[in-house]
Amino acid sequence: MQENLLLEVRDLAVNFHTDDGVVEAVKGLSFHLEKGETLAIVGESGSGKSVSALSLMGLLPKPAARIVGGQALFRRKSGEVLDLLRAEEATMRRIRGNEMAMIFQEPMTSLNPVYTVGDQIAEAIVLHQGKGRKEARQLAIEMLNLVEIPNPHKRVDDYPHQMSGGMRQRVMIAMALSCNPSLLIADEPTTALDVIIQAQILELMKKLQAEIGTAVLFITHDLGVVAEMADRVVVMQHGLKVEEADVYTLFKAPKEAYTQRLLAAVPRIDQEKPAPPERATPPVLVRLENLRVWFPLRAGVLSRVVGHVKAVDDVSLEVYKGEVLGLVGESGSGKTTLGRSLLRLIEPTGGRIWFSGQEITHLPKEALRAFRRRMQIIFQDPYASLNPRMTVGDIIAEPLVIHRVGSPKERQERVAELLETVQLSPDHARRYPHEFSGGQRQRIGIARALALNPEFIVADECVSALDVSIRAEIIALLKELRARMGLTLLFISHDLAVVEDISDRVAVMYKGRLVEVSSSHRIYREPKDEYTKALLSAIPIPDPTVKRERIPWNPEAYSAARQKGA
Structure with a gap:
C-alpha cells in the first residue's frame, strides 16, 4: 500500500442471504482514497453504494449480509495498515468514531432522542480520548461552535427534536469530527435537506475538511453535489464499478453509457433556454382568495389556545386551465x-376556494364528492400511500368503486388501460406494491390519480424520493399526460431545477406566505424577491467548471424587512 493512500479497497464482494436466495449486493469493487481527498461514489438506489460504506465500518446487518471476498486496507494514525474487513470487533470499536466516522442520511434516526446533543457528542470524546465529563462537555460546545450552531453553550443542552433538520445534520457532523478522524464517510448527508440548508452544509463540510485534513468518502446520487464536492468519482451500477475518473473528466467526457444517461437526466438551470412564445391567458380553473390554514397551539391543563402556527397565511393565487x-x-x-387545503383534505381556517367558477370552500361532503372526481393528488411517498394489502389493480380501481363508475368488467378494463398509460404492463394488476421499485410505485400512484379522468392534480413532491434517471422518466410521463389529456397540475417541490423543467409559472412560498409569482422563464432569470434569489443561488450545478456566487441568506433580516415593508 502506497504511503499517500489512506484507504485501498480491493475486490470487495458482499452478499445478502434472503428467503428468495442470495443477492450479490457488491461485486468485486476496487477503489482508493488518498489522504485529505474527497472521493464520491455515485449510482442509483440498489447500486451498492451504502452497502460498501457499511462494510468498511463493520456495520452490515448480520447475519443476512456477509462479506465474501476482498480487502479494505486502512492506514491508521499510528501508521499501521489494517484490513478493515478482517479486523476484530474490539479493534473496530476503537477505530469507529475515532479514526473513521460516518454521517448518515437521516440524523433524526441516528441521534438518540433521550440524550441531549451535548451528551452525544461528549460520549465519543470520553470514550476515545479519555477526557473527563466536564472537559468533554466543553469540547462538545467547541464542536458545536465549529459547525456554526448559534449559541452553542445553550444549544448543547437541547434534545434532537428541539432542532431543525439542518441543525441536526450539523450536530451529526460535530459528532463525526469530534475526534479528528482520518476518514469521514458521508452517506447521502444532504438528501433530506432543503436547497439553502444543503448549500450551507456542503460549504461547512468543505471548510472543516480544509481545516482538519480529513479524507471524505461521499456517497450520493446527486450529481450537482458531486460536481461541487468531489476530487474523483466512482460510478456504481448493480453492485459493479462501471467507471472511475477525476471529477472534471467524468463530467466532460464520461465513457460509459450508464454514466452518460445519469448526467443527461439531470435538469440544468444554468443553461440558456429560449423564452416561451406569448399566449393568451387561459381561463382560471382554481382560485384562492386570502386562504388561511392556522393550526392552534395549546398549553396548560385545560389545553387553552395560546397561539397559532400560520401554515398558510392570507394566500391569493390563480391556477390557469391546462398549465403546470x-x-x-x-x-x-x-x-x-x-395543496391539501385546496382539495379540502385539510379544512381552511379562512378565505375562499373556487374551482371551475364555483366556490367549494364550505361545500358539504356529499356535494364535495362530485368535485373529488375532478381533483386528485399524487403523494410524495408512493410506498406509504399505497395499501400494502391490496393488489395494484384494486388500488387503481378503488376510486372507480367509491364513485360507482362502471361494472366490475369495465373497471378491470380501465385498470389495464391506466397501467398501459403509465407505461406498466396490465399483468401488473395482480401484484402487490412491495413487488415494485420506487419509480414503478410512483407510476401506480399516478395511474390511481388518473382513474376518474380528473381536470386538476396536485403533485406533492412526487419525484423527490426518486433517483435521477427515474425522476426524469416520471417528469417526462407527466409532461406527456398533460399534453395528451389537457391536465392542470399544481407541482409542489423543493427541487427548483425539476420545477423549471416542467412548470409554466412558479409561485414561491416562505413561512406560509407567497413572496413571488411569475413565469418560469422570468423567475429563473430575473427573480425579484431576495428569498427567491437565495434559493436559486443555492442550487448545485452538475458541472465542476461552473462556480456560482452564492447569495448569503439571513432569515431574521429578511423577515424584519418584510414586516417593515408590510
Missing part, C-alpha cells in the same frame, strides 16, 4: 398544506 404551476419553498413554508 410550480410551488416551491423550503420545508415548513406551507406548500403541502396549501
Whole structure:
C-alpha cells in the first residue's frame, strides 16, 4: 500500500442471504482514497453504494449480509495498515468514531432522542480520548461552535427534536469530527435537506475538511453535489464499478453509457433556454382568495389556545386551465398544506376556494364528492400511500368503486388501460406494491390519480424520493399526460431545477406566505424577491467548471424587512 493512500479497497464482494436466495449486493469493487481527498461514489438506489460504506465500518446487518471476498486496507494514525474487513470487533470499536466516522442520511434516526446533543457528542470524546465529563462537555460546545450552531453553550443542552433538520445534520457532523478522524464517510448527508440548508452544509463540510485534513468518502446520487464536492468519482451500477475518473473528466467526457444517461437526466438551470412564445391567458380553473390554514397551539391543563402556527397565511393565487404551476419553498413554508387545503383534505381556517367558477370552500361532503372526481393528488411517498394489502389493480380501481363508475368488467378494463398509460404492463394488476421499485410505485400512484379522468392534480413532491434517471422518466410521463389529456397540475417541490423543467409559472412560498409569482422563464432569470434569489443561488450545478456566487441568506433580516415593508 502506497504511503499517500489512506484507504485501498480491493475486490470487495458482499452478499445478502434472503428467503428468495442470495443477492450479490457488491461485486468485486476496487477503489482508493488518498489522504485529505474527497472521493464520491455515485449510482442509483440498489447500486451498492451504502452497502460498501457499511462494510468498511463493520456495520452490515448480520447475519443476512456477509462479506465474501476482498480487502479494505486502512492506514491508521499510528501508521499501521489494517484490513478493515478482517479486523476484530474490539479493534473496530476503537477505530469507529475515532479514526473513521460516518454521517448518515437521516440524523433524526441516528441521534438518540433521550440524550441531549451535548451528551452525544461528549460520549465519543470520553470514550476515545479519555477526557473527563466536564472537559468533554466543553469540547462538545467547541464542536458545536465549529459547525456554526448559534449559541452553542445553550444549544448543547437541547434534545434532537428541539432542532431543525439542518441543525441536526450539523450536530451529526460535530459528532463525526469530534475526534479528528482520518476518514469521514458521508452517506447521502444532504438528501433530506432543503436547497439553502444543503448549500450551507456542503460549504461547512468543505471548510472543516480544509481545516482538519480529513479524507471524505461521499456517497450520493446527486450529481450537482458531486460536481461541487468531489476530487474523483466512482460510478456504481448493480453492485459493479462501471467507471472511475477525476471529477472534471467524468463530467466532460464520461465513457460509459450508464454514466452518460445519469448526467443527461439531470435538469440544468444554468443553461440558456429560449423564452416561451406569448399566449393568451387561459381561463382560471382554481382560485384562492386570502386562504388561511392556522393550526392552534395549546398549553396548560385545560389545553387553552395560546397561539397559532400560520401554515398558510392570507394566500391569493390563480391556477390557469391546462398549465403546470410550480410551488416551491423550503420545508415548513406551507406548500403541502396549501395543496391539501385546496382539495379540502385539510379544512381552511379562512378565505375562499373556487374551482371551475364555483366556490367549494364550505361545500358539504356529499356535494364535495362530485368535485373529488375532478381533483386528485399524487403523494410524495408512493410506498406509504399505497395499501400494502391490496393488489395494484384494486388500488387503481378503488376510486372507480367509491364513485360507482362502471361494472366490475369495465373497471378491470380501465385498470389495464391506466397501467398501459403509465407505461406498466396490465399483468401488473395482480401484484402487490412491495413487488415494485420506487419509480414503478410512483407510476401506480399516478395511474390511481388518473382513474376518474380528473381536470386538476396536485403533485406533492412526487419525484423527490426518486433517483435521477427515474425522476426524469416520471417528469417526462407527466409532461406527456398533460399534453395528451389537457391536465392542470399544481407541482409542489423543493427541487427548483425539476420545477423549471416542467412548470409554466412558479409561485414561491416562505413561512406560509407567497413572496413571488411569475413565469418560469422570468423567475429563473430575473427573480425579484431576495428569498427567491437565495434559493436559486443555492442550487448545485452538475458541472465542476461552473462556480456560482452564492447569495448569503439571513432569515431574521429578511423577515424584519418584510414586516417593515408590510
